[in-house]
Amino acid sequence: MSDLRESVITQTRPLPQPGLDNVEFYEAAKRGELRFQRCSDCGAWRHYPRPACPECQSRNFSWELASGRGRVFTWAIVHGPTLPAFRDELPYNVVDVLLDEGVHFQSQVLDCPPDEIYAEMPVEAVFVPASEDITLVKFRRR
């Protein structure tokens, strides 16, 4: 039975499957740009990608370039269990970054030991290719 259990577990590192509502985000990341939707009427930035503004319900928006700068809002140190593809990195950090534009984004802070992360730690985006099509947005200390 333990073999069966292992056989059902996803072995690869899962990647995003871009869709019609968010493909612009991934195309920008591939170019080394962090872009989010911004409401053309009230100016609010948003993440996750949505066809209308949560603040004013306007359907007018553009994909605008963000600064890539933000601060750690909260974080966890993963000790496992986790998916096999991430096991070699244990323990690793996962963070929520509050970007200067006011949107929250989950990622990791690279080259940062677990005990050095703190609330409000300043970070900036870095772009890490993960496949031919997908570049992941990570962060590093600044």
Place this chain on the structure above:
Amino acid sequence: MHPVSDKAAIVGIGQTPFSKGLGRSEYDMAVEAIFGACDDAGISPREIDGLVRFDMETTDEENLLAVLGNPVIRYQASTSWGGGGSASVLVHAAVAIAAGMADTVLVYRSRARGKKSVFGKDSKLGGRFWERMDPMLPGMNQWHVPHGLVTPFQEMAMITRRHMLDYGTTEDQLAEVAVAFRQHAMRNPNAVMRQPMTIQDHHDSRFIAEPLRLFDCNIETDGAVALIVTRAERARDLPQTPALIHAVALATGSHHGRLSTMFGRDWDQHGAARSGHQIWERSGLRPSEIDAFFCYDFFTSFVIIALEEYGFCPRGEGGAFVEDGGLLWEGGRLPTNTHGGQLSEAFIHGVNNHLEAVRQIRGTSTSQVPGAELVLSVGANSDPTGAVILRKGP
């Protein structure tokens, strides 16, 4: 009086044994629990005419209804997403009965989550859902899983950290929750985890996703539970003391799988805070009138948060509320999860909490609160959620 109030009652409860490894199918376990609930209620399975389940339930309707004798089902519904739906199933049952859509509604949850209960590739049966991620993620998981933020407990660790930052919640306070529920489990022969636990034992347990340790997390078990809900008038003629469904609430808000939205909002915009607001408004009751509380204790920190969301203490003071045995069945500020909950009895997605809520109303708990007449039982507070107040019936 709200139109659903006291129109329906829980009249039967049933369950399988709980274990870390029964090695049985979710279908088989469901049937044992359902037949047990029917026996307890003094009805035939053929009298069931309503069905409310979790949308994660794996047994298809034909398989289920065939073994009940193919009863005529006049109402069926499923509740959304995980443990948030654990009280919502009872809300839907009560609403259906109050509206005359059904007379006798079955509610159940069957869960093979133990280590012996995985049934092969491409099977949806058994095991941990997060271990079966699509290699290319189309939905909400695409924003966090590729970064190694894979599981609910990792998401909950980030929310827990934020509660610590906002309100100074401590690891000692998390431990108080685990220790109190373990003390209840030690008195409950059905509980899976019955070894003693101290605050130090909690602190010595390994980190799973820091700040959460092993003893902050629900156990992983096999088992099934079922409840029979019927009209309040009919309940008077059945053998058990009825647990009237006195007030109901359903709410949505933020979701732990959508952290960007959740962290962009105030705590009071979460579903459970909205559910809490509704349940007191509809019942006309105050938190101080509740004799026992059953909350979805998937993680110790979320018990602390639920105490705030359901108004047992002001926002940010849940940590202090649980100190010094605040949740103990005897001598506590608010007897909570008097069976041991998901942390120490079993992880039947919160529905086992309702069985204990019913036992408190009947006076048959192994940690009985003297004279319990009003209890509150609620779903997971980080999903679409709900709540019910049960009242001792005539």
